[in-house]
Amino acid sequence: MAASMHGTQTAANALLSIRKLRKSFGAIEVLKGIDLDIGRNQVVGFIGASGSGKSTLLRCINFLEEPTAGEIRLEGELIGFSDRGGKHTKLSSGEISRQRRQMAMVFQQFNLWPHKTALENVMEGPLIVQKAPKAEVEERAVGLLKKVGLEDRLHSYPSRLSGGQQQRVAIARALALQPKVMLFDEPTSALDPELVGDVLRVISQLAEEGMSMVIVTHEMHFAHQICDTVVFLDQGVIADIGPAEHIFGGTTNKRTLEFLSRYLERNG
Amino acid sequence: MQSGYEWDFGVVLQYREVFLRAIGTTLALAVTIIICGMALGLVLYLLRANTWRPVYLLITAIVEVLRAVPPLVLLVWIYYCMPILTGLSLNGFQTGVLALSLYSAAFYSEIFRAGFQSIEKGQIEAAFSVGMTRTQILRRITGPLAFQRIFPPLVSQCVLVIKNTSLAGYIAVAEILYQGQQISIRTFRPLEVLTIVALIFLAIILPLTFLANVLEAKYRKKYFG
Numbered sequence: 001m002a003a004s005m006h007g008t009q010t011a012a013n014a015l016l017s018i019r020k021l022r023k024s025f026g027a028i029e030v031l032k033g034i035d036l037d038i039g040r041n042q043v044v045g046f047i048g049a050s051g052s053g054k055s056t057l058l059r060c061i062n063f064l065e066e067p068t069a070g071e072i073r074l075e076g077e078l079i080g081f082s083d084r085g086g087k088h089t090k091l092s093s094g095e096i097s098r099q100r101r102q103m104a105m106v107f108q109q110f111n112l113w114p115h116k117t118a119l120e121n122v123m124e125g126p127l128i129v130q131k132a133p134k135a136e137v138e139e140r141a142v143g144l145l146k147k148v149g150l151e152d153r154l155h156s157y158p159s160r161l162s163g164g165q166q167q168r169v170a171i172a173r174a175l176a177l178q179p180k181v182m183l184f185d186e187p188t189s190a191l192d193p194e195l196v197g198d199v200l201r202v203i204s205q206l207a208e209e210g211m212s213m214v215i216v217t218h219e220m221h222f223a224h225q226i227c228d229t230v231v232f233l234d235q236g237v238i239a240d241i242g243p244a245e246h247i248f249g250g251t252t253n254k255r256t257l258e259f260l261s262r263y264l265e266r267n268g
Numbered sequence: 269m270q271s272g273y274e275w276d277f278g279v280v281l282q283y284r285e286v287f288l289r290a291i292g293t294t295l296a297l298a299v300t301i302i303i304c305g306m307a308l309g310l311v312l313y314l315l316r317a318n319t320w321r322p323v324y325l326l327i328t329a330i331v332e333v334l335r336a337v338p339p340l341v342l343l344v345w346i347y348y349c350m351p352i353l354t355g356l357s358l359n360g361f362q363t364g365v366l367a368l369s370l371y372s373a374a375f376y377s378e379i380f381r382a383g384f385q386s387i388e389k390g391q392i393e394a395a396f397s398v399g400m401t402r403t404q405i406l407r408r409i410t411g412p413l414a415f416q417r418i419f420p421p422l423v424s425q426c427v428l429v430i431k432n433t434s435l436a437g438y439i440a441v442a443e444i445l446y447q448g449q450q451i452s453i454r455t456f457r458p459l460e461v462l463t464i465v466a467l468i469f470l471a472i473i474l475p476l477t478f479l480a481n482v483l484e485a486k487y488r489k490k491y492f493g
């Protein structure tokens with residue numbers, strides 16, 4: 001797959017660059033200084049124990065959480081703050097909304113809007129946020145739902161869709177924004193095992209098409225298959241990082257090996 | 269042991285014009301109170317959702333006091349004490365509107381709060397993540413979702429408001445119950461009069477709750493069928 005073909009990109013042309021990122025909730029520091037560059041067309045996977053800060057990191061990237069310190073840049077643009085005059089001041093909520101449009105998030109619990117059909121869920125962003133013409137938006141939305149295999153469920157409300165179908169609508173909704181990067185937070189963790197495959201296939205296809213993605217996952221086999229880089233997060237720091245072959249093969253990092261063997265025990 | 273009572277609606281029905289005018293007054297009171305109460309309730313809810321602690325505490329205190337005080341006390345207090353304290357005196361109708369709007373606003377604000385709190389946080393985050401602004405989210409996502417959940421308790425509260433308008437009779441507002449009492453004094457037919465009063469309230473409230481049930485069932489079927 002796309003692995004290592006692109007090599008490591010330097011900070012200057014990275015799509016996302018994260019520097020000295022820290023995040024505390026009250027007295028508890030959850031992220032303790034994260035440094036990472038993510039290149040264009042790359043798929044970066046985050047693995048790690050529950051509570052290690054994976055979701056928090058993802059949520060900081062699109063500013064659903066405000067970092068306590070450090071910075072995140074998308075194509076060089078500082079997220080959430082203005083750095084004019086060397087001082088960081090928080091951007092207006094309108095500006096933050098504009099930045100968020102460039103990143104799309106797919107949640108563990110799908111979070112579809114229950115009062116809108118599959119099609120309306122997908123159209124909402126482009127229509128309301130990007131204010132694109134309706135006919136055009138609809139055509140694109142139908143195309144996206146086709147792409148995720150739901151052309152026959154356009155007018156279904158979320159309550160009538162299975163978890164796997166809901167998650168695929170959520171992926172279409174994210175794609176509709178034509179984002180620069182897709183952020184996935186355990187996209188298959190809430191699904192019945194037999195529904196996981198459909199969702200992973202859609203994500204794999206996106207990887208093949210060169211979509212830049214950050215994926216938090218507990219599906220090690222999947223991470224091994226599609227990720228260019230895998231990051232092992234342990235208690236708020238990057239404990240191990242490298243190409244998928246490194247994490248799932250070559251690593252000698254004790255914590256990584258421990259984590260993976262515990263995972264294997266549980267999942268056979 | 270026979271009950272010697274003979275029902276006679278005829279004499280009471282001679283006063284139907286009075287009843288009709290009273291119905292007008294009651295409806296005017298009810299509609300005004302519902303509109304003012306809801307608007308004020310929304311303001312109270314929004315102020316209470318304010319993160320600044322002093323504002324939150326103040327509004328919470330106001331809401332709790334309004335909810336705990338009997339509405340009749342509020343009514344009488346505003347009618348008789350406000351002129352003494354502020355020099356501002358309102359007529360009966362205005363007093364009824366003010367007191368009962370304040371009273372119902374406390375309940376409306378609680379209904380709004382419960383409605384908005386019941387929305388899953390993830391659905392709001394999803395809206396933020398597609399880049400919607402706060403106002404867009406209120407208009408497109410949380411507003412409609414909250415409304416669907418708020419609708420049934422909102423209707424119940426409106427029914428209570430309609431019934432509570434009869435308290436305004438206490439300060440001589442010529443609403444249905446007040447006029448009923450006047451008529452029963454004149455006709456010595458309190459049972460007939462009160463029966464008619466009850467029927468009038470039924471005729472106002474039943475269609476309302478029926479319509480509400482139909483609407484609710486329709487939306488349930490649409491989204492959750």
Ligand SMILES: Nc1ncnc2c1ncn2[C@@H]1O[C@H](COP(=O)(O)OP(=O)(O)OP(=O)(O)O)[C@@H](O)[C@H]1O
Binds near residue numbers: 025030053055
């Ligand atoms: N809003 C919050 N307020 C307080 N603590 C929080 C908040 N969000 C997360 N935390 C804490 O931060 C830590 C990291 O949480 P996070 O959700 O990032 O972990 P995770 O790696 O995604 O775990 P999981 O695999 O269970 O999803 C946890 O201890 C969690 O309790």
Ligand SMILES: [Mg+2]
Binds near residue numbers: 054055056185186
């Ligand atoms: Mg998580």
